[in-house]
Amino acid sequence: MSEPRRLRLLVGKVGLDGHDRGVKIIARAFRDAGFEVIYTGLHQSPEVVVETAIQEDVDAISLSILSGAHNYLFPRVLALLRERGAADIAVFGGGIIPEEDIPALQAAGVVAIFTPGSSTSEIVDWVRANVLPRTID
Amino acid sequence: MGFDEREHEFTTVSGMPIERLYSGDDLGPGWNERERIGAPGEFPFTRGIHATMYRGRPWTMRQFAGFGTATETNRRFRYLLEQGQTGLSTAFDLPTLMGRDSDDALARGEVGREGVAIDTLADMELLFDGIPLDRVSTSMTINAPAAVLFAMYLAVAERQSVPLEALGGTLQNDILKEYIAQKEWIYPPRPSLRIITDLLAYAAAHVPRWNTISISGYHIREAGSTAVQELAFTLADGLAYVQAGLDAGLDVDTFAPRLSFFFNSHNDFFEEIAKMRAARRMWAHFLRERFGAQNPRSWMLRFHTQTAGCSLTAQQPYNNIVRVTIQALAGVLGGTQSLHTDSYDEALALPSDEAVTIALRTQQILAEESGVTSTVDPLGGSYFVEALTDRMEREALEYIRRIDAMGGMIAAIEAGFPQKEIADASYRYQREVDEGRKTIVGVNRYRSASETPPALLRIGEETEREQLERLEQVKRRRDPAHVRTTLERLARAGEDRTNLIPPMLEAVRAYATVGEVCQALVPVFGTYQETSVL
Numbered sequence: 236m237s238e239p240r241r242l243r244l245l246v247g248k249v250g251l252d253g254h255d256r257g258v259k260i261i262a263r264a265f266r267d268a269g270f271e272v273i274y275t276g277l278h279q280s281p282e283v284v285v286e287t288a289i290q291e292d293v294d295a296i297s298l299s300i301l302s303g304a305h306n307y308l309f310p311r312v313l314a315l316l317r318e319r320g321a322a323d324i325a326v327f328g329g330g331i332i333p334e335e336d337i338p339a340l341q342a343a344g345v346v347a348i349f350t351p352g353s354s355t356s357e358i359v360d361w362v363r364a365n366v367l368p369r370t371i372d
Numbered sequence: 373m374g375f376d377e378r379e380h381e382f383t384t385v386s387g388m389p390i391e392r393l394y395s396g397d398d399l400g401p402g403w404n405e406r407e408r409i410g411a412p413g414e415f416p417f418t419r420g421i422h423a424t425m426y427r428g429r430p431w432t433m434r435q436f437a438g439f440g441t442a443t444e445t446n447r448r449f450r451y452l453l454e455q456g457q458t459g460l461s462t463a464f465d466l467p468t469l470m471g472r473d474s475d476d477a478l479a480r481g482e483v484g485r486e487g488v489a490i491d492t493l494a495d496m497e498l499l500f501d502g503i504p505l506d507r508v509s510t511s512m513t514i515n516a517p518a519a520v521l522f523a524m525y526l527a528v529a530e531r532q533s534v535p536l537e538a539l540g541g542t543l544q545n546d547i548l549k550e551y552i553a554q555k556e557w558i559y560p561p562r563p564s565l566r567i568i569t570d571l572l573a574y575a576a577a578h579v580p581r582w583n584t585i586s587i588s589g590y591h592i593r594e595a596g597s598t599a600v601q602e603l604a605f606t607l608a609d610g611l612a613y614v615q616a617g618l619d620a621g622l623d624v625d626t627f628a629p630r631l632s633f634f635f636n637s638h639n640d641f642f643e644e645i646a647k648m649r650a651a652r653r654m655w656a657h658f659l660r661e662r663f664g665a666q667n668p669r670s671w672m673l674r675f676h677t678q679t680a681g682c683s684l685t686a687q688q689p690y691n692n693i694v695r696v697t698i699q700a701l702a703g704v705l706g707g708t709q710s711l712h713t714d715s716y717d718e719a720l721a722l723p724s725d726e727a728v729t730i731a732l733r734t735q736q737i738l739a740e741e742s743g744v745t746s747t748v749d750p751l752g753g754s755y756f757v758e759a760l761t762d763r764m765e766r767e768a769l770e771y772i773r774r775i776d777a778m779g780g781m782i783a784a785i786e787a788g789f790p791q792k793e794i795a796d797a798s799y800r801y802q803r804e805v806d807e808g809r810k811t812i813v814g815v816n817r818y819r820s821a822s823e824t825p826p827a828l829l830r831i832g833e834e835t836e837r838e839q840l841e842r843l844e845q846v847k848r849r850r851d852p853a854h855v856r857t858t859l860e861r862l863a864r865a866g867e868d869r870t871n872l873i874p875p876m877l878e879a880v881r882a883y884a885t886v887g888e889v890c891q892a893l894v895p896v897f898g899t900y901q902e903t904s905v906l
Binding site: 252253254256260264272276302303304307311331333334335350352354356 | 466472479485682687722798805812815
């Protein structure tokens with residue numbers, strides 16, 4: 236193998252939340268940064284998100300949650316990844332998430348949470364520094 | 373003499389260029405005051421829809437509220453009424469907005485979070501408990517299942533012995549902007565339009581004071597559109613509803629007077645005012661000339677304004693009080709009929725009581741201390757404001773021409789056109805912010821090192837459990853055979869193309885759930901899957 240493969244990221248909306256302004260901006264910013272982006276579309280269940288992530292062999296899952304359901308949805312996605320033996324897929328995300336909820340989400344395994352006001356370059360830089368292509372086989 | 377200019381080009385928050393100075397030359401040689409702006413209360417209503425405007429009656433102060441269970445929201449409603457609020461505005465939770473029950477698998481974690489959870493008429497009875505429906509006007513922000521919630525509201529009125537003719541309020545019921553921006557849908561666009569025209573016909577006959585559709589630019593703007601796009605896509609949605617009503621055999625003057633609008637008020641003060649003034653003029657011309665409406669009330673664009681949620685910052689949240697004041701003032705000078713002012717903590721969570729009170733006080737200060745209500749349209753005739761109004765209109769008409777050429781808004785939505793235009797504008801703006809070409813105080817300039825976060829409203833985990841228990845109780849108490857019969861009747865009305873509202877009313881009276889009523893029509897109407905536009 237010569238070139239390291241490009242990062243593959245699943246960018247997703249989970250639950251019933253239809254606010255997709257942020258997720259679309261992130262998806263475009265990731266694409267412009269040279270990552271491969273798989274966008275789930277709206278209103279996906281945690282099961283579908285995890286299944287897609289495994290099928291598409293992504294390096295990380297990036298979820299956008301503005302509905303207030305983050306304390307349920309992030310841990311649910313992480314639990315399903317563990318059940319499927321895919322806990323090495325990193326999960327990060329953003330949205331309207333109060334500061335005080337972040338420590339518990341991180342303890343549950345969410346690697347990073349970006350709150351309103353984060354710039355796309357800050358998020359892209361974080362991904363470059365922290366998400367590595369998964370070793371396969 | 374003077375300093376060199378700070379920028380090569382000055383632009384609005386939407387990117388529209390602004391000149392150093394405006395004069396009569398900017399209005400063009402044919403600019404005719406009577407024709408372009410007229411008198412307030414007269415065609416084309418550029419200066420406002422009433423001759424006396426706020427000298428007659430101030431705008432309705434209408435704070436959007438809803439969270440947790442119906443009982444909790446009922447308490448917030450009563451609090452707001454005691455504080456001097458003059459109308460109610462209901463926020464529903466995501467499962468309700470999607471026409472799903474609290475016990476639906478996808479509803480997990482979402483029950484009562486972003487609004488109040490309503491599953492059956494029993495919840496609606498609690499929501500309006502002790503609130504006389506003939507004496508308040510109620511706005512309900514609900515779209516895909518709007519007809520179901522409307523039927524529930526009518527059923528509550530029946531129980532309070534309030535005649536339907538006495539009910540006043542607004543149903544958002546604007547499904548087209550859901551496909552464009554807010555993304556809470558059930559059926560595909562065309563059958564959804566049929567439910568709406570059934571509701572238009574039913575309300576015209578039975579609930580004549582009800583505002584049947586609040587054609588909404590708010591969410592389009594929140595999704596990242598420019599001011600011109602908000603104006604153009606909202607009016608194009610309105611044109612599609614009027615056309616659908618005509619196609620269903622309704623006389624335009626029976627339903628057009630009950631259509632109202634809902635605009636966003638963002639940070640760029642004059643751009644917002646120009647947008648609102650242009651909207652009134654454009655709608656008046658469309659209704660009179662394109663649709664041949666005779667009743668002056670059909671020509672009038674009445675609207676609600678909400679300050680821009682997307683402009684609020686999580687950083688230095690108290691700065692938002694100032695943003696909201698400027699945005700609210702733009703809504704007032706733009707001639708709004710009602711106003712919601714956002715609370716300063718809304719980039720962090722649903723608003724606390726304290727934050728909501730400051731937001732309401734902001735409106736009261738504008739109405740009763742600032743003096744801006746003492747004369748009608750104080751900005752009318754300003755070279756800048758009139759030139760900007762003309763430019764808004766010109767650019768929005770160009771969009772509408774393109775949408776007409778595609779076959780109207782439904783075809784444009786199916787082609788992903790407005791969705792793509794908004795996504796492009798939203799990405800462009802984000803780049804400008806990231807690169808520091810547009811300033812957001814406290815975010816990309818003038819940052820503070822440390823901040824004390826304000827106390828936030830928390831929605832406890834027990835809300836979901838309580839709501840699920842109540843839903844189960846209602847299901848146990850109701851007559852299942854009767855529920856089934858009413859749902860079958862509804863599905864038949866779907867097939868027969870008879871008006872859907874009476875059978876829907878039967879079903880909700882039998883305590884059928886929102887989800888059951890919506891699902892009853894899925895075999896007839898199908899469901900909607902979006903082709904995502906990135």
